[in-house]
Amino acid sequence: ATATVAACTTPAPGKAGMPSRTFGAPAPLSPSPSQRLVEKTLVAKPVSLDLGGRIVSTWAYDGTLPGPLVRATAGDFLRVSLDNQLPADTTIHWHGIRLRNAADGVPGLTQDPISSGTKYVYEFTAPDPGTYFFHPHVGVQLDRGLYAPMIIDDPNEAGDYDAEWIVVLDDWIDGTGTTPDDVLKKLIADGGPASSGGMGGMDHGSMGGMDHGSMGGMSMGTPPWGDAGDVTYPFFLINGKPPTDPDVLTAKPGQRIRLRVINAASDTIFTVTLGGHRLTITHSDGHAVEPTEVGAFYIGMGERYDAIVTLGDGVFPLVARPFGKTSGGQAIAVVRTGSGSAPAVDAAPAELSGQVLIGSQLRPAESAKLPDRAPDATVDLALQGSMKPYQWGMNGAKFGENEPLTVKAGQRLRINATNQTMMTHPLHLHGHTFALPSGLRKDTVLMAPMQSFAIDLDADNAGDWMIHCHNIYHAEAGMMIALEYA
Ligand code: C2O
Ligand code: CU
Incomplete structure (x- = not known):
């Protein structure tokens, strides 16, 4: 999206200054006797991809x-070499x-950057079951396609379903000459997008239907989201495939499928639906929710939702429609349990409306739930x-110039978050999960323009962590802050 968006406030130059630390090679660890070791090697490399005929x-x-799945069971010891x-x-x-x-992967905060031509070993225990993903924390490399799903299984739960499908959503720039990094450099050099357009139909000034004070009060189907995107990404992908060459997911009629939906896009909130089906949402960012049956749901950048669906007989479109973007189409995959012709690239299941x-x-x-406290x-x-x-920041300045937030180990910390901009931002916290005022546990949450709410977290994981917007352009331009244990 390239619309002009007014700011309520402008970050002022800060004073703090965040020295970039050096770390050296990580000390090798080994699993405890009770832990299973899960090893994996990943290669990050240049590649030519065929996006439906466009190389x-x-x-x-x-x-x-997406990259290869990393999968383990909660409590396992992971050793991943990059x-x-x-x-x-x-x-x-x-x-x-x-x-x-x-092992959190933030250069200058938790490790040295991994230089070209070298290897690095990540060793950690993943304590909580759920649907996750991984990506670089350098520049806007995520937007080049460096992302992959990660699943942590629950050792105490077999799962009441016949099969599981991972559904990774992405938006994609042209990619035939301009890289996401070029796009960001140009935005910063030009002081913002050159033209408006691409967000037709959005009303940036209005905040109709919003409840500024809380997460409640919005009726289902009245999204408060404003513009969440900076750049026009003309391609939308499911599992790395464009609508003209969609991923095909097959099963038998009547089977129960667990969908693990991951939004790896940096610029796009999607509306997700499987035409002709009801979805029962079971998890949000890996955490169990009261099972809730829906026809369609929104997913912000960096969020994950799991849903159970019982499949009908035929061929159905699994659609992820970009919210608020009127050009550029949609992402689609094909669900096939019987005979029928493939859905059109612009299939519009009734559930979307x-x-x-x-x-x-x-x-x-x-x-x-977090314990009451x-x-x-x-x-x-x-x-x-x-x-x-074109400038983004938190608490008065861009990252590196803003003061880190601090917490003491063992505290319950309340963060009163306010979006003082006219765009929607996905707020993401590393190393912890937080509770919304409703008690819903998440690690990434969409904040609508001018919306405020509190998030609570238990400071039970000492270290230096990031809080940032998961529109990677915004994060990279400065919309990040550190959370440090005092
Ligand atoms: Cu996926 Cu620092 O984020
Ligand atoms: Cu943002």
Whole structure:
């Protein structure tokens, strides 16, 4: 999207200054006697991908889009070696995993960048079952295609379904000459997008239907989202495939499928539906929710939702429609359980025009609730900035110039978050999960323009962590802040 968006406030130059630390090679660890060792090697490298006849030169893990699945059971010891064959530094961040700080993948904060031509070993325990993904925490490399799903299985739960499908959503720039990094450089150099357009039909000034004070009060199907995208990404992908050459998922009629939906896009909120079916949402960002039956749901950048669906007999479109983007089509995969012709690339299941679930309105399962407790400390977090001039920050300055938030180990911390901009931002926290006022546990949540709400977390994972917008352009331009244990 390239519309001009007004800012409520502008980040002021800060004072803090965040020295970039050096770490050296990580000390090798070994699993405890009770832990299973799960080993995996990944190669990050340049690759040519065929996006439905258009050949794009980009970067990916093991040369595939998405990269290979990393899967383990909660409590396992993971040892993942990354071989960096990119012509650039990189890292891996394990999005949503409450792992040890040294394996979190943030260069200058938790490790040295992994230079071109070198290897790095990540060793950590993944404590919580769920649907996750991983990606670099360097520049906008995520947007080049360096992402892959990660599943942590529950050792105590077999899963009441016949099969499981991973559905990774992405948006994609042209890729035949311009890289996402070029796009960001140009946005910063030009002070914002050159023209408006591409977001036709959006009303940037209006905040109709919003409830500024809480997560409640919005009715289902009345999304408060404003513009969430900076750049026009003309391609939308499911599992790395464009609509003209879609992924085909096959099963038998009547089978129960667990969908694990991951939004790896940086610029696009999607509405997800499987035409002709009801979806029962069971997990949000890996955490169990009160099972909720919907026709369609929104998924923001960096969010994950799991749903159970019982399949009908025939051929059905699994559609991820970009929210608020009127050009560029949609992402689609084909679900086939019987005979029938393939759905059209622009298939528009009726569920898209019915009620669409706003994920933050889900209720947590009892097992996923944080214990009741009053906060020991409260801090404010303001999301700030604008498209023109192109600048993004948190708490008065861009990352590196803003003061880190601090917490003491053992505290219940309340973060009063306010989106002081006219865009929607997915707010993401590393190394922890937080509870919304409703109790819903998440690690990534969409904040609508001018929306405020509190998130609570238990400071039970010491280290230096990032909080940032998961529109990677915004993060890279400065919409990040550190959370440090005092
Ligand atoms: Cu997927 Cu720092 O984020
Ligand atoms: Cu943002």
